Structure formats: structure tokens, C-alpha cells
Amino acid sequence: MNIKEISQKTKTSIFHEISVLFLFIITGIVGRTVLVEMQIQPFPNFEIIMVLTFLAVLFIRPTLAFMVPLFAMIGSDLLLGNAIFAGSQMNKIIFFTYTGFLLITMISMLIRKQSHNRLKYLTLPSMGAIIGTGVVFVLIYDLWTNIGWWYLMYPHSIEYLMSVLIAGVPFMVYHVLSALFTFTLIAIPIGYLILNKTSLPQPLETRIWHRLPLITITILLVIISVIG
Numbered sequence: 001m002n003i004k005e006i007s008q009k010t011k012t013s014i015f016h017e018i019s020v021l022f023l024f025i026i027t028g029i030v031g032r033t034v035l036v037e038m039q040i041q042p043f044p045n046f047e048i049i050m051v052l053t054f055l056a057v058l059f060i061r062p063t064l065a066f067m068v069p070l071f072a073m074i075g076s077d078l079l080l081g082n083a084i085f086a087g088s089q090m091n092k093i094i095f096f097t098y099t100g101f102l103l104i105t106m107i108s109m110l111i112r113k114q115s116h117n118r119l120k121y122l123t124l125p126s127m128g129a130i131i132g133t134g135v136v137f138v139l140i141y142d143l144w145t146n147i148g149w150w151y152l153m154y155p156h157s158i159e160y161l162m163s164v165l166i167a168g169v170p171f172m173v174y175h176v177l178s179a180l181f182t183f184t185l186i187a188i189p190i191g192y193l194i195l196n197k198t199s200l201p202q203p204l205e206t207r208i209w210h211r212l213p214l215i216t217i218t219i220l221l222v223i224i225s226v227i228g
Contacts, residue, residue, distance in 0.1 A: 017060045021067060024060075027070025028052050033079045044195040045174040050137055051182040053101055057108035057192060058116055065109075065219030066214040069101035095225035096148030101219040106166070107137070109211065117193035127188055135176055140172060142172045148225060 001149045017132070031048045049069050056068040077084050083091040115133065118126035133196075148157075150164040 017064055020059055021056070021064050022066045024052050024056050025071045025075065028068060028105045029075035029079065032072065032076040036076075036080055037214060039071055039121055043174050044094050045171050045176045047175075048182055048186070049101060050134065051178060052105065052107050053104050054115070054137070054183070057105060058119070058191060059194065062105075062211045062214050066105045066217065068104060069105060070098060070217070073098055073101060089090070090223040092225070093145070093148050095221055096145045096152075099218060099225055100144045102214065102221065104137050104215060105139055106218060107140070107212070115191075116195070119188065120195040122188070122192055126220070127184075130188055130191075131180060131183045134179035134187065138172070138175045138179045142168060142175055143157055144212060147215070151226070 013095060026050050031052075035046060035048070049072055052072065053065075053069045056065040060068070074084060075096070082094070111133070115130065118129050145167045146165050147161070149168075150161045154160040154164060
């Protein structure tokens with residue numbers, strides 16, 4: 001393969017990834033807004049941003065993939081009338097929700113190769129692993145956001161932290177159900193079809209500099225979450 005062919009392949013890959021990026025962001029914005037605004041969620045805490053984040057890391061390089069949950073959340077929050085980057089302690093929880101999804105993006109990036117192989121060569125154990133990944137993501141995300149509620153709204157003691165975590169269990173259960181539903185019916189079939197039934201180019205192997213925007217923005221939002 002000569003330099004011209006390599007250059008053309010790279011341009012095609014980048015165009016494909018940007019197209020997927022916008023598709024995922026729009027799907028996240030519309031999906032979350034419709035589910036919440038029109039109150040058609042099958043149960044509380046049902047959401048699709050988590051599964052879109054997981055898929056984005058598989059098919060878009062980290063330089064772009066982190067934009068899916070970030071802009072999907074910002075766009076849907078604007079449409080839903082939620083306060084962004086301003087206001088009371090209650091509104092500051094938004095930093096924890098955003099960084100929660102960015103943390104999930106980072107974890108997805110670390111297990112990208114394993115997830116790719118599990119979706120490409122589907123077996124019952126690999127499907128179980130993908131669904132289990134969604135459940136673990138929810139537990140990590142909910143733990144982080146519950147810590148945010150405790151940090152912003154309650155005295156900083158172990159007793160209050162435990163109270164907040166216990167109070168959040170019912171919401172966590174519904175969120176786990178959401179992961180079971182979306183990773184089974186969205187992540188597995190879409191991931192399998194894209195990897196096996198299409199000729200779409202896959203993103204280039206990631207380098208450390210591909211990850212810098214995600215790492216930088218995540219660290220920045222974590223700092224803002226803590227210092228307000």
C-alpha cells in the first residue's frame with residue numbers, strides 16, 4: 001500500500017468516525033429528551049447514554065468518543081431546561097453526572113479490545129460479559145454520583161455517606177435494569193452487526209495522545225466537581 005492509499009484510507013476512517021460521532025450525539029440528545037420529557041421511560045432511571053458511550057469507544061477513537069456522552073448530556077439538559085455549570089449546590093451535581101459518563105468512557109477505552117472481541121465472536125459467555133459490563137458501568141456511575149450528592153448536600157461524615165448510598169439503592173436497581181435492557185437489545189445486536197455484517201472502517205489503534213483530550217477534560221471536571 002503506497003502513501004496515497006494510506007492517506008485516502010485515513011481520511012475515509014476519520015470521515016466515518018465523525019459521521020458516527022454526530023449520529024450517536026443526536027441519538028443521545030433525542031433519546032434522552034424524549035424518554036424524560038414525554039415520560040415514556042419503561043421504568044425510572046431508564047437511559048441510553050451509557051450504552052451509546054460504550055459503543056462510541058468501540059467505533060470512534062478516544063479523541064472523539066468522549067464527545068458522545070458529554071455533548072449528548074449537555075444538549076439534552078439544554079432541551080430539558082436543566083441548569084448547566086451554574087447555580088446552587090443542587091445544580092452543581094451536574095459536574096458529577098458529566099464526569100461519571102467520562103469515567104465510563106475511560107474504562108470502556110481500557111477494555112476496548114476485549115469488548116471488540118466479545119461482540120465480534122458472540123457466544124453465551126461473551127454476551128453475558130457484555131451485559132455484565134453494562135451493570136458494572138452503572139454501579140460505578142451511581143457510586144460516583146451518589147458521592148457527589150453526599151459531598152455537595154450533606155455533612156462530610158461516614159454516617160451521612162452510608163445514608164446517601166443506602167437511599168440511592170432503589171434508583172440504582174432501576175438503573176441496573178436499564179443497563180440489562182439496553183446492553184442486551186442495543187449494544188449486542190448493533191455491535192455484532194457493525195463488526196460482522198458491514199465493511200465500515202474501524203478506528204485506528206489508539207495512542208496516548210489520542211486519549212489526552214478525554215483525560216484532560218475528565219480531570220478538569222472532577223476538580224470543578226470537588227471545588228465547585
